[in-house]
Amino acid sequence: MRDSTAVVGEGRLSAQDRARVATWRFRLQGGGVYVYLLPSLALLALFTYYPMGFSAYLSLFRWNVLNPERIFVGFENYLILWREPLFWLVLRNNLFYALGTIPTTMALALFLAVLVNQNLGRVRSVYRVALFYPTMVPMVAAAMLWVWIFNPGIGLFNYYSGFLGVPRIEWLYDRHWALPAIIIMSIWKNFGYFMLIYLAALQGVPADLYEAASIEGAGPWRRFWGVTFPLLTPASLFVFVVAIISSFQVFDQVFVMTQGGPADQTNVLTFYIYQNAFRFWDIGMGATLTTIFICLLLVLVVVVFRYVGRRVYYEAD
Amino acid sequence: MTIGERVRILNHRWRLDHLATHLTLGLFALVTVTPYLWLLSTSLKLRTEVFTPTPKWIPWPINFGNYAEVFDRAPFGTFLVNTIIVVCGILAVQLLTVTLAAYVFARRKFRGADILFLLFLIQMMIPIHATFLPNFLTLKSLDLLNTRVAMMLPFFASGYGTFLLRQAFKQIPRDLEDAAVIDGCGGLHFLWHVLIPLAKPTLVAFGLISLVSHWNDYLWPLIVTDTPDVRTLTIGLGMFVQQESGADWTLLMAATAFVTAPLMGIFLVFQRKFIESFMFTGLKG
Numbered sequence: 001m002r003d004s005t006a007v008v009g010e011g012r013l014s015a016q017d018r019a020r021v022a023t024w025r026f027r028l029q030g031g032g033v034y035v036y037l038l039p040s041l042a043l044l045a046l047f048t049y050y051p052m053g054f055s056a057y058l059s060l061f062r063w064n065v066l067n068p069e070r071i072f073v074g075f076e077n078y079l080i081l082w083r084e085p086l087f088w089l090v091l092r093n094n095l096f097y098a099l100g101t102i103p104t105t106m107a108l109a110l111f112l113a114v115l116v117n118q119n120l121g122r123v124r125s126v127y128r129v130a131l132f133y134p135t136m137v138p139m140v141a142a143a144m145l146w147v148w149i150f151n152p153g154i155g156l157f158n159y160y161s162g163f164l165g166v167p168r169i170e171w172l173y174d175r176h177w178a179l180p181a182i183i184i185m186s187i188w189k190n191f192g193y194f195m196l197i198y199l200a201a202l203q204g205v206p207a208d209l210y211e212a213a214s215i216e217g218a219g220p221w222r223r224f225w226g227v228t229f230p231l232l233t234p235a236s237l238f239v240f241v242v243a244i245i246s247s248f249q250v251f252d253q254v255f256v257m258t259q260g261g262p263a264d265q266t267n268v269l270t271f272y273i274y275q276n277a278f279r280f281w282d283i284g285m286g287a288t289l290t291t292i293f294i295c296l297l298l299v300l301v302v303v304v305f306r307y308v309g310r311r312v313y314y315e316a317d
Numbered sequence: 318m319t320i321g322e323r324v325r326i327l328n329h330r331w332r333l334d335h336l337a338t339h340l341t342l343g344l345f346a347l348v349t350v351t352p353y354l355w356l357l358s359t360s361l362k363l364r365t366e367v368f369t370p371t372p373k374w375i376p377w378p379i380n381f382g383n384y385a386e387v388f389d390r391a392p393f394g395t396f397l398v399n400t401i402i403v404v405c406g407i408l409a410v411q412l413l414t415v416t417l418a419a420y421v422f423a424r425r426k427f428r429g430a431d432i433l434f435l436l437f438l439i440q441m442m443i444p445i446h447a448t449f450l451p452n453f454l455t456l457k458s459l460d461l462l463n464t465r466v467a468m469m470l471p472f473f474a475s476g477y478g479t480f481l482l483r484q485a486f487k488q489i490p491r492d493l494e495d496a497a498v499i500d501g502c503g504g505l506h507f508l509w510h511v512l513i514p515l516a517k518p519t520l521v522a523f524g525l526i527s528l529v530s531h532w533n534d535y536l537w538p539l540i541v542t543d544t545p546d547v548r549t550l551t552i553g554l555g556m557f558v559q560q561e562s563g564a565d566w567t568l569l570m571a572a573t574a575f576v577t578a579p580l581m582g583i584f585l586v587f588q589r590k591f592i593e594s595f596m597f598t599g600l601k602g
Contacts, residue, residue: 021495033421037433040418043474048440051451058451112345115338123339129588130346133353135595136584137577138533140551144558144573145356148566156355159372188349193595200596249446252535256555270446270536277450278540286450293447301442 052294058287065281077288087289089264090272093179097268098247100183101190106239108191113198114228128199132192139189143256146185147172150257172258175265182253182266190246194239201235202228241304248297269293356577360384360570367566383571390568391560392545393575396553399465403538403549404531407469408524415478415523420508422479423486424494434483440476445537453540467541468549472531478523481598485519486512522594532580550576 059077061070081087116127134142149156150171158168171181205228213223251270254260260267260275267275273293277286354374359367360383361376387393421427422434445452452471453462461467489512497507513520535551542548548556554576561568584591 017499021498033425033427036417036421040414040437040474040479041433043414043470044436044440044476046455047452047471047474048443048448049436051448051455052443054451054454055448058454112342115342118335118338120335120338120342125588125592127342127346128592129585130350132592132595133581133584134349136529136580136591137353138535138551138554138580140533140535140554141573141577144554144569145352148359148570149352149355154368154370156351156372188352192349196592196596245442245444249444251446255535255539256558273450274536274540277453283450283454290447290450294443297443297447301439304442305438 051290055287055290055294058284059291061284061287063282063284063287070284073284077284078292080285081288081292086264086267087272090267090269093266094248094250094268096179097183097186097250098244100180101186101247102240102243105187105191105194105243106236108187109194109239110198110232110236112191113195113202114224116195117199117202128196131195134189135193137189139252140256142185142189143253146181146188147257150181150185173262175262178258178262178266182250182257185257186250186253190243194243197239197242198232198235201232205231244300245297248293353577356570356574359566360574362567364565364567380567383567384575387557387568387572387575391553391557391572393550393553393572395546396548396550397579399547400532400549400551402465403468404528406465407472407531408527410469410473411475411478411527412520412524414474415482416508416513416520418474418479419482419486420512423483424491437476437479440474441480445471449537449540452537456541461541463542463544463547465547468534468538468547471537475523475527478527481519481523482516485516489515518597521590522597525591525594526598529580 058070060072060074062073062076063070112131116124116131120127137145150158152158152168152170152173155171157171162168169177172178209227209231210223213227218226249270250268251274254266254268254271255274258266260271269289270293273286273289276282276289355372358374358376361379361381362373362383363376363378363380366373366376418437422430422437448471456462456467456470461470493511494503494507497503497511502510533551534549535555538549538552539555542552545553545556554572557572558569
């Protein structure tokens, strides 16, 4: 693209035109640009950056139903959380959810993308639609549907898994199986989107590389690990980052399916903040949790931009 | 062996390979589609038909009454209108803010550009799920709670959209702009008449993704609304579930099916466009 200079090369312009272009470029290096940026920046400041500082500030106060007047307490809220077993359980649940969803979703997405990417004729778009459609279903609706499917007595899941010899499980009512149930439905909901990202990346893999590998006598298995997988590294990193960030956002499923129960076994960070702020009206504690959440995300941001970002974003440039 | 024979053998092997692929994909597709079919099936059953020891897939007699009853019990029509207003409102403002910002980041050199762009990128990683409490307090002090605007405001600026569109604008040669300036078509004219038409695929892709993701929003609208007249479909469904706690599955599934129907219908009709858009943005991301 860059070398299309020849079309309107500056060398061919008259001195007057050249001066005009120069003035124009100069003018736009001035204050003008900030006017274009102002709407976005004002909104970002108000709804992304101000909240960070505001919640950090509020986290230093005791401010709840019993203390409607804010009282400055320093780091008391953080100390309370540190000693609160529920806080650690919530973090553990978030970790379990991430470990339960991310590797499975990525593996499934990659596997199906490689299959769908083959020359399958017209049914290919049928497969794509069938595997991708859960992305179009609102999470609340999906959660509602899966409450019905996980119904212990007459639910579809217990019925069909019974054929595979799996014993009947109480799922959302069982403290050990409620979180796995949420993980299963989340995988169903999300793998299709990641499959499409992999499909897009696969289309960038040159076909002659496969031909070369075939001529060398590499079977499908070797071709995948030797050619496809390494070339998909940027896509995998991108998927990984998106998956981690969205795993922290889990809320709708928990809200609809379990309300954090049974015995807080599915309580996660977003829901815990919601509970503290909007059920117990403990704004100070809610703000403290918000601050911890944002710090976690910012650490993630630094890691991503340091180690992953360069490879992913520069790819797109 | 003649060439014809060789081609036939190759074809045969090709088909066998693909048979395995088709079987695997077919199985996964079936498993993925099953829940939605079960949703539709349940929503069309009579209340008494639900409690069968083996799943009954074909609802007979077909009972559309569940849908009518859902409409009687909760204002799903209002919810639908509110949802459309909110998602279109968000997208309209986003297109404006995103285009202006992306234009500057793609075409201009200015002091602080890198740092400012980083602020946009970081927004992608700090979702509303982390900041909903302070944002709720902000809207409360602005006296905007329980309005449609409240549901839209935090999404008016989009780091993701700015990022996508900046990439698209960068693809367009610089000299085109110089030429336009010489012809007296610079700045906003150039943006409107040249850049935007050329970046249309990106705009469409971003538009679809924005519509789908805000159609599905739950947490934020849940927090800032408390009366049915401003609520969206997803919140309406959540409320309906709590209100009908008697576990009447036919009604609940009819309500759920209705909430998913508009997006699902549009998706099935324009599936190619949707899938291309989601693929496209994944590629760009």
